[in-house]
Amino acid sequence: MPTTLRNRLGPILILLLLILTALPGRAASRRFALLPLSDLSIDYNGIDLETTQELSRIMEDLGFEAVPAAEIYRFMAEQQIYDAGFLNAFNARKLGSRLDCQLILTGTVIEEAQKEREPGRFGLLLNGFSGASGKIVFTLDLTSAEPEEVTFLALGEPRSQAELKALVMARVARRLARLTASGLPGREATASGGCPCEITRFSLDPDYVQSGRPVTVTVRLNCLDRLPERVKIVDESGHKLVLEPTDRPGEYRGRLTAAASEGPHSLGLEIYSGRAEPEPVCRESDFSGYRVSNRPPPVTVELKQGLPLDNGATIFSRQLLVVSHYPREIPIDRWQVEVTRPDGAPIFQEVYDGELPRRMYWQGWDNKHQLLDEGSYNFILRVWDRAGNRAEVSKKVVIQRTCVPVVVGTAKDEQGVTRLLLNAATAGPRNLLKRWHLSLYTADGKEILGRSGKKLPAAIELPGDLKGDYVRCELEARDRIGNRFVLAEERVFLPGREPGRKRDQRLQLWNKDF
Amino acid sequence: MSAIWKPLLAALLLALLAACGGLPEPITRVMAPPQRKAIFRVAVFPFSDSASDPRMALRAERIFFTELVREKLFDVVPEGDVRLFFRRNQFYPGDFPDSREFAALRRQLRVDAIITGRIDEIGPAPGRNAGYVISLQINLIDTRSGRKLVATFLRRRGLDYQEIIHFGVITTASGLLRQMAREVYAQWQAMAFGRPGGPERLTRRPQPEEALPKPPAGAKETALRRQPQTG
Numbered sequence: 001m002p003t004t005l006r007n008r009l010g011p012i013l014i015l016l017l018l019i020l021t022a023l024p025g026r027a028a029s030r031r032f033a034l035l036p037l038s039d040l041s042i043d044y045n046g047i048d049l050e051t052t053q054e055l056s057r058i059m060e061d062l063g064f065e066a067v068p069a070a071e072i073y074r075f076m077a078e079q080q081i082y083d084a085g086f087l088n089a090f091n092a093r094k095l096g097s098r099l100d101c102q103l104i105l106t107g108t109v110i111e112e113a114q115k116e117r118e119p120g121r122f123g124l125l126l127n128g129f130s131g132a133s134g135k136i137v138f139t140l141d142l143t144s145a146e147p148e149e150v151t152f153l154a155l156g157e158p159r160s161q162a163e164l165k166a167l168v169m170a171r172v173a174r175r176l177a178r179l180t181a182s183g184l185p186g187r188e189a190t191a192s193g194g195c196p197c198e199i200t201r202f203s204l205d206p207d208y209v210q211s212g213r214p215v216t217v218t219v220r221l222n223c224l225d226r227l228p229e230r231v232k233i234v235d236e237s238g239h240k241l242v243l244e245p246t247d248r249p250g251e252y253r254g255r256l257t258a259a260a261s262e263g264p265h266s267l268g269l270e271i272y273s274g275r276a277e278p279e280p281v282c283r284e285s286d287f288s289g290y291r292v293s294n295r296p297p298p299v300t301v302e303l304k305q306g307l308p309l310d311n312g313a314t315i316f317s318r319q320l321l322v323v324s325h326y327p328r329e330i331p332i333d334r335w336q337v338e339v340t341r342p343d344g345a346p347i348f349q350e351v352y353d354g355e356l357p358r359r360m361y362w363q364g365w366d367n368k369h370q371l372l373d374e375g376s377y378n379f380i381l382r383v384w385d386r387a388g389n390r391a392e393v394s395k396k397v398v399i400q401r402t403c404v405p406v407v408v409g410t411a412k413d414e415q416g417v418t419r420l421l422l423n424a425a426t427a428g429p430r431n432l433l434k435r436w437h438l439s440l441y442t443a444d445g446k447e448i449l450g451r452s453g454k455k456l457p458a459a460i461e462l463p464g465d466l467k468g469d470y471v472r473c474e475l476e477a478r479d480r481i482g483n484r485f486v487l488a489e490e491r492v493f494l495p496g497r498e499p500g501r502k503r504d505q506r507l508q509l510w511n512k513d514f
Numbered sequence: 515m516s517a518i519w520k521p522l523l524a525a526l527l528l529a530l531l532a533a534c535g536g537l538p539e540p541i542t543r544v545m546a547p548p549q550r551k552a553i554f555r556v557a558v559f560p561f562s563d564s565a566s567d568p569r570m571a572l573r574a575e576r577i578f579f580t581e582l583v584r585e586k587l588f589d590v591v592p593e594g595d596v597r598l599f600f601r602r603n604q605f606y607p608g609d610f611p612d613s614r615e616f617a618a619l620r621r622q623l624r625v626d627a628i629i630t631g632r633i634d635e636i637g638p639a640p641g642r643n644a645g646y647v648i649s650l651q652i653n654l655i656d657t658r659s660g661r662k663l664v665a666t667f668l669r670r671r672g673l674d675y676q677e678i679i680h681f682g683v684i685t686t687a688s689g690l691l692r693q694m695a696r697e698v699y700a701q702w703q704a705m706a707f708g709r710p711g712g713p714e715r716l717t718r719r720p721q722p723e724e725a726l727p728k729p730p731a732g733a734k735e736t737a738l739r740r741q742p743q744t745g
Contacts, residue, residue: 040569085576088594110573110688119643123688125580129592136592139580143689147643199622201602266621286621329613 031101032059033067033131035076037124038085041112047084048109051124051169055107058173062180067099075099079222084108086127089134090198090222096131097224103137103180104129111143113161120161121145122168128179138179144168195282197223197271201251204267207290208331208386209258215290219243219269220251228281230272236265264291296391299326299356299383303395307432307481313376313396315430317481319363320397324356324381331386332356338380339366339397347372356383364399374399374429403483404431406456408473412495418464420492422475423457429483431456436477443468462494469497540668542701545661553626553654553663557591557599557619558582560607561631561650570636574650574691578631581695587703591623599623616657627663628655635669636687645672645685652698664705666698 034056039046056066075095081087085108087095092104111123123143130137146164151157158164201220209215217233231252233241236259243252259265266289270280302323306316314320326332335356339348348366362379364372379395405425412418420440424431433456440448440462448471451460462471471494475487493499558579563571576593583590600607603618611619611628619625635649649669656663672684675693684690 040573044569044572083597086593086597088598089592091594092592108573108576110576111686119685121686123686125576127580127583127592134592136583136590139583141577141580141584141692143686143692145685145689147683147685148689199602200598288618288621 032103034105038108092129093134119146120164122165197221232270234268297385301393315398336382340378403479403485418462420460432479434480439474441472542666555589563633577691646687647671
């Protein structure tokens with residue numbers, strides 16, 4: 001080597017070294033962060049650190065630089081990331097920015113044989129996020145099992161779980177090599193745009209409100225670098241409200257006045273990096289909203305398992321099914337059931353918080369859990385929505401727990417035909433008779449006839465050759481609200497054969513002799 | 515050819531034909547009304563498992579998510595963002611969103627549709643190394659209307675993919691789920707999203723970095739017309 005060249009080689013090498021070390025981001029462009037792999041083969045919240053390390057080695061063998069695990073764990077702790085296997089786009093960006101890496105890998109071990117005797121199986125899912133944009137840039141899904149790897153003459157067949165896992169991991173390495181052949185996702189292409197903060201909480205209390213009432217807005221932010229100086233809420237008309245930071249880092253709170261017009265009102269969020277900044281660094285329009293309502297909630301009530309009467313009341317016996325209808329989007333705050341006497345005196349009252357059940361039963365009890373007397377009452381349902389609007393539905397109800405009694409008698413008509421007469425008692429409960437069934441027996445127990453019917457009064461012709469003074473009658477009647485009336489072994493005397501009448505006749509005969 | 519070989523060859527041919535007979539198609543109903551809407555961005559909701567193992571539902575959800583990203587049918591919201599949405603809106607896995615929650619989904623995740631899934635049946639198929647049998651339902655639901663756009667029911671066994679002897683049998687639940695995901699998305703692509711001239715053309719929103727392919731000179735408009743990104 002000529003002396004002149006040898007003399008110049010030193011400075012050239014130093015210059016080359018300086019250029020290489022001064023190239024910005026060169027190392028970073030080959031850095032990746034691998035989050036602990038979730039392991040669903042063990043448990044719902046399992047973690048597979050062994051496979052995580054193995055995968056990290058594969059990536060390092062491909063020429064990429066791994067972010068140390070301790071730094072990743074510190075980041076996860078700071079960001080309160082307690083689950084493995086997934087990440088949101090913003091945290092991927094934040095991780096990429098904080099730990100200076102281009103690619104973030106999350107994954108799940110979805111198959112792994114747990115017992116020695118069972119055939120080996122192994123499966124891995126991987127998601128690759130761009131550290132700059134937070135977008136998923138690739139996914140990878142590989143699963144295999146020993147029975148699926150059977151080859152001709154058993155050449156290269158895996159014989160154990162370890163061999164199978166090694167086989168799958170080799171495939172993972174090949175796929176990763178192909179996916180990253182053109183390098184990791186570029187920073188320049190995707191770094192622009194995107195909000196520097198993520199909204200982790202946005203609450204409006206209440207979010208259903210009457211016009212002019214205050215609404216408390218709470219926003220919690222997670223930011224890439226430092227927290228913003230100012231956060232503003234923007235309503236539909238462009239009015240802005242500055243939110244003040246609370247004691248909790250990243251949390252801002254303010255109070256706005258609900259709009260005058262009814263209906264939904266959307267809200268946007270503006271994030272300013274500095275107090276004097278005229279333009280926000282990030283604007284989230286139509287992010288959340290509240291609804292204004294000044295009307296009572298449109299609740300209707302239907303009473304079932306009772307019978308509607310002509311006067312609009314509902315009569316029932318054992319229980320009343322109260323079916324309420326209201327639009328599902330109306331948030332119910334609380335509701336009350338009240339039962340009063342016709343004069344308005346309350347006898348039953350219960351108040352509940354939360355949603356109004358679609359169906360509820362009332363068995364005619366009062367507040368002391370005792371059955372109310374038969375009679376008329378008012379059933380009132382009051383409902384309050386979260387805005388404080390109140391609706392009231394009142395229904396008249398009648399409790400009747402007994403069936404109308406049936407009176408049985410006999411009579412002989414002009415032609416001398418004997419008939420059994422059935423009729424509803426005039427006094428007592430309302431006549432809601434649905435059907436009746438009668439069985440008639442002679443005094444010595446022989447069945448004479450059986451009849452059924454739906455209406456009363458009824459006259460049933462009896463055979464003319466009946467012996468004895470009476471017939472025995474068994475009758476069952478049911479009304480339309482489930483009450484039952486029963487006559488068992490009732491003696492019904494035939495016309496002219498009643499015990500008193502017989503005595504009179506005998507007396508007359510005895511008198512006649514004198 | 516001797517008389518012994520003829521029936522043997524016939525039996526072999528029959529076995530090959532039976533193996534190549536193909537599987538029944540997934541039962542898919544495209545219920546979208548005939549209006550020109552586009553589904554660009556979707557979120558995969560947690561799957562429910564009417565069987566017993568919650569891990570299996572999560573496994574199925576992640577496999578369907580991974581395959582959806584791989585298919586590049588839509589822009590897919592990462593699982594972490596879906597979980598953040600659930601936490602932020604006090605929404606629980608298994609709940610079906612109401613109109614307010616659909617509006618919140620549109621606002622916060624900017625999704626046009628959600629994918630829900632339910633595993634109806636999962637368990638080992640009878641027989642040694644016969645794999646699993648899985649039945650599941652997958653729905654694509656429009657966040658604007660809350661209505662189902664596409665619903666698919668699919669039942670598969672690992673043995674369904676047997677080629678000859680024991681080759682081709684899928685013996686793992688994950689492998690079978692991945693195969694099912696591919697079948698479902700292939701059918702969606704064919705029936706609902708890629709059918710040229712169909713009543714409902716659902717196409718993928720072009721990504722900002724994607725360059726619109728220039729049509730060749732004199733060529734007519736392609737069946738899958740891409741719309742420019744808005745907002």
